[in-house]
Amino acid sequence: MNVVTTLKPKRRLGRVNVPKVTLAHGGGGKAMKDLIDDVFIEAFANDALAPLEDQARIGLSALAQHGDRLAFTTDSFVVDPLVFPGGDIGTLAVCGTVNDLAVGGAIPLYLSCAVIIEEGVEIDFLRRIARSMAATAVAAGVEIVTGDTKVVQKGACDKLFITTTGIGVIRSGIDLGADKARAGDAILVNGLLGDHGAAILCARGDMALDSTIESDCAPLHDLIAAILKAAPGTRFMRDATRGGIATVLNEVAAASGVAIEIDEAATPIRLEVKAFSEILGLDPLYLANEGKIVVVVPPDESAAALAAMQAHPLGRAAALIGHVKDGEAGRVTMRTVFGGVRIVDMLVGEQLPRIC
Amino acid sequence: MKYVDEFRDRDKARVLIKEIEGLLATIDIAKQRPIAIMEVCGGHTHSIFRYGLEGMLPKEIELVHGPGCPVCVLPMGRVDDCISIAERPEVIFTTFGDAMRVPGSKKSLLTAKAEGADVRMVYSPMDALALALKNPDREVVFFGIGFETTMPSTALTILQAERDEVPNFSVFCNHITIIPTIKAVLDSPDFQIDGFLGPGHVSMVIGTGPYGFIASYYRRPLVVAGFEPLDILQSIWMVLRQVKDGRANIENQYARIVPEAGNEAALAAVSRVYELREFFEWRGLGSIDHSGVKLRDNYAQFDAERKFAIPGVKIADPKSCQCGEVLKGVIKPWQCKVFGSACTPEVPLGALMVSPEGACAAYYQYGGIKHHVGAA
Numbered sequence: 001m002n003v004v005t006t007l008k009p010k011r012r013l014g015r016v017n018v019p020k021v022t023l024a025h026g027g028g029g030k031a032m033k034d035l036i037d038d039v040f041i042e043a044f045a046n047d048a049l050a051p052l053e054d055q056a057r058i059g060l061s062a063l064a065q066h067g068d069r070l071a072f073t074t075d076s077f078v079v080d081p082l083v084f085p086g087g088d089i090g091t092l093a094v095c096g097t098v099n100d101l102a103v104g105g106a107i108p109l110y111l112s113c114a115v116i117i118e119e120g121v122e123i124d125f126l127r128r129i130a131r132s133m134a135a136t137a138v139a140a141g142v143e144i145v146t147g148d149t150k151v152v153q154k155g156a157c158d159k160l161f162i163t164t165t166g167i168g169v170i171r172s173g174i175d176l177g178a179d180k181a182r183a184g185d186a187i188l189v190n191g192l193l194g195d196h197g198a199a200i201l202c203a204r205g206d207m208a209l210d211s212t213i214e215s216d217c218a219p220l221h222d223l224i225a226a227i228l229k230a231a232p233g234t235r236f237m238r239d240a241t242r243g244g245i246a247t248v249l250n251e252v253a254a255a256s257g258v259a260i261e262i263d264e265a266a267t268p269i270r271l272e273v274k275a276f277s278e279i280l281g282l283d284p285l286y287l288a289n290e291g292k293i294v295v296v297v298p299p300d301e302s303a304a305a306l307a308a309m310q311a312h313p314l315g316r317a318a319a320l321i322g323h324v325k326d327g328e329a330g331r332v333t334m335r336t337v338f339g340g341v342r343i344v345d346m347l348v349g350e351q352l353p354r355i356c
Numbered sequence: 357m358k359y360v361d362e363f364r365d366r367d368k369a370r371v372l373i374k375e376i377e378g379l380l381a382t383i384d385i386a387k388q389r390p391i392a393i394m395e396v397c398g399g400h401t402h403s404i405f406r407y408g409l410e411g412m413l414p415k416e417i418e419l420v421h422g423p424g425c426p427v428c429v430l431p432m433g434r435v436d437d438c439i440s441i442a443e444r445p446e447v448i449f450t451t452f453g454d455a456m457r458v459p460g461s462k463k464s465l466l467t468a469k470a471e472g473a474d475v476r477m478v479y480s481p482m483d484a485l486a487l488a489l490k491n492p493d494r495e496v497v498f499f500g501i502g503f504e505t506t507m508p509s510t511a512l513t514i515l516q517a518e519r520d521e522v523p524n525f526s527v528f529c530n531h532i533t534i535i536p537t538i539k540a541v542l543d544s545p546d547f548q549i550d551g552f553l554g555p556g557h558v559s560m561v562i563g564t565g566p567y568g569f570i571a572s573y574y575r576r577p578l579v580v581a582g583f584e585p586l587d588i589l590q591s592i593w594m595v596l597r598q599v600k601d602g603r604a605n606i607e608n609q610y611a612r613i614v615p616e617a618g619n620e621a622a623l624a625a626v627s628r629v630y631e632l633r634e635f636f637e638w639r640g641l642g643s644i645d646h647s648g649v650k651l652r653d654n655y656a657q658f659d660a661e662r663k664f665a666i667p668g669v670k671i672a673d674p675k676s677c678q679c680g681e682v683l684k685g686v687i688k689p690w691q692c693k694v695f696g697s698a699c700t701p702e703v704p705l706g707a708l709m710v711s712p713e714g715a716c717a718a719y720y721q722y723g724g725i726k727h728h729v730g731a732a
Binding site for chain 2: 206271274275278280281335336337338339340341342343345348349352353354
């Protein structure tokens with residue numbers, strides 16, 4: 001089903017014949033057209049993008065077949081380094097927006113891609129990033145249908161920034177919200193926590209720690225579809241990106257006016273990430289994830305939701321980590337492996353490694 | 357994690373807590389008032405909160421969070437000096453992560469960085485030295501901070517810089533020593549501590565000998581403690597046993613890391629590179645004699661204080677701050693007038709709110725401000 005109208009016949013794509021991006025590639029002339037053709041159109045290749053109109057045109061009736069509400073979201077990606085174990089800024093830019101749509105119960109459909117490029121970036125590198133965006137988009141079942149390219153002077157941005165905006169359609173009858181958690185609900189996560197944050201910190205090389213930790217960056221639309229099928233009463237889902245699961249748990253506890261207690265022993269964290277956090281004095285509950293969600297489900301559906309997650313490749317290590325409780329509204333606590341209880345508060349700023 | 361999980365075993369914790377309860381039942385003063393035990397080191401404070409130890413201990417034990425967070429006790433004037441060095445265009449200023457948020461009189465290093473200063477987080481002083489070699493046209497300054505735990509690594513880096521003849525590396529030395537600090541707490545007129553948990557990693561360097569006076573002169577027990585929760589529980593039990601027996605000894609619970617005589621090589625590097633300052637200013641505690649070290653004249657070329665003109669202005673602690681009373685255990689963090697209102701981890705007024713090892717930040721983050729505000 002092609003819901004996007006093709007407006008013009010396909011034309012021959014331009015080519016870039018220099019190794020690096022210069023300000024000429026942002027000048028609006030032939031050089032810019034060639035860059036867009038060679039790097040982005042070539043990689044994203046779809047009928048909607050080919051005409052290069054100023055906007056993608058999407059048929060409403062076809063959208064309406066997926067559900068009854070539009071979901072619309074945007075996110076910017078400025079990750080450093082641009083390539084890291086388990087992914088790159090391109091995979092991140094697609095997964096991030098796809099996941100932001102999917103956790104709202106939406107079927108992700110279309111993305112935009114706006115890039116800001118610092119002059120001097122290698123064209124081959126851009127091709128690589130565009131290709132990884134394209135491959136991730138295929139995996140996520142979305143099309144990149146419109147975009148924009150800007151080139152800025154050296155120093156005006158850090159090599160490459162990407163903004164993706166996404167449109168999806170929310171399934172009829174699904175109404176998820178951070179304010180919907182009730183006492184007794186189960187808190188689930190779909191796997192090992194903190195991998196992305198730890199991988200990025202290691203990849204920056206400041207810590208002089210070698211590790212095998214890879215980013216968990218992945219599109220979660222299919223896993224989420226499986227959860228919603230198994231547990232249609234699901235109250236809430238959110239991807240635990242910056243700020244980690246601690247932040248998501250605080251947000252849902254505050255919005256629902258409930259308390260949450262999680263169990264440290266049940267919280268799945270990879271041994272390497274635990275060790276990494278120990279050495280640096282970081283708390284893995286606050287480390288970023290790019291392929292992990294927190295799911296709140298009513299008690300009678302928790303077993304079904306957990307089974308559906310564990311049956312999916314992106315949820316094999318899924319676990320029930322805690323429960324929503326009556327108690328002080330907004331309070332998140334953790335029963336520690338040691339048997340004590342501690343508060344898990346919102347992170348104030350950035351986590352900084354401790355001195356000793 | 358091997359050699360870590362073993363020290364976090366909840367079944368063993370239950371047994372130890374039962375033992376502690378049993379001991380307390382035989383101590384008469386515990387029936388009149390709580391037994392106050394001060395953990396000197398910020399690392400212990402962090403573990404206590406991280407594992408929820410306070411809530412597991414019987415109410416007859418009161419933990420007092422002492423002055424052993426080097427980030428917390430740094431006075432504002434010194435932070436201002438740091439920033440004045442960091443803001444010089446030729447300087448790359450390198451620092452441990454948690455020192456970046458400490459407020460000076462106008463700003464923190466984090467703010468200075470946002471305004472354009474080249475401030476970089478490093479994990480070891482050797483990383484700073486490597487940066488100096490990589491950037492021969494810049495001056496690389498390392499922010500030397502910490503007790504005897506981090507003092508040797510800074511000293512060894514300076515010795516390496518001397519061997520490699522690195523002209524563009526220097527240290528802004530704010531290293532402090534633990535013994536005069538404990539003595540200042542002991543001499544404080546409102547002192548009311550029954551025993552101490554001694555700092556584990558400082559002791560790994562200095563050994564257990566230097567604490568002798570605490571037992572012999574001040575008649576207080578001190579147990580050098582490890583940082584895992586079972587270490588801390590066992591150390592508390594060891595202090596209580598001394599209280600029960602009416603003894604005051606220096607004991608070593610952390611023997612797997614801490615040799616009685618300390619680390620000879622580390623101590624040799626320390627005494628080669630540093631000498632005691634006559635006095636050093638502490639946030640919350642004021643000036644303490646011989647509590648800080650500076651670089652010896654032989655290493656003047658690596659001393660940022662001599663290399664760069666620094667303002668060196670003494671700035672008084674904010675009046676409303678009660679960090680000193682908290683540090684000495686006279687009041688609990690939440691009893692401070694500004695705790696959680698004018699002073700939060702977001703906008704720390706007092707130093708104890710800055711580092712996650714600071715008692716106030718730990719209470720705020722792990723202890724639950726609402727709970728304690730209610731209790732105060």
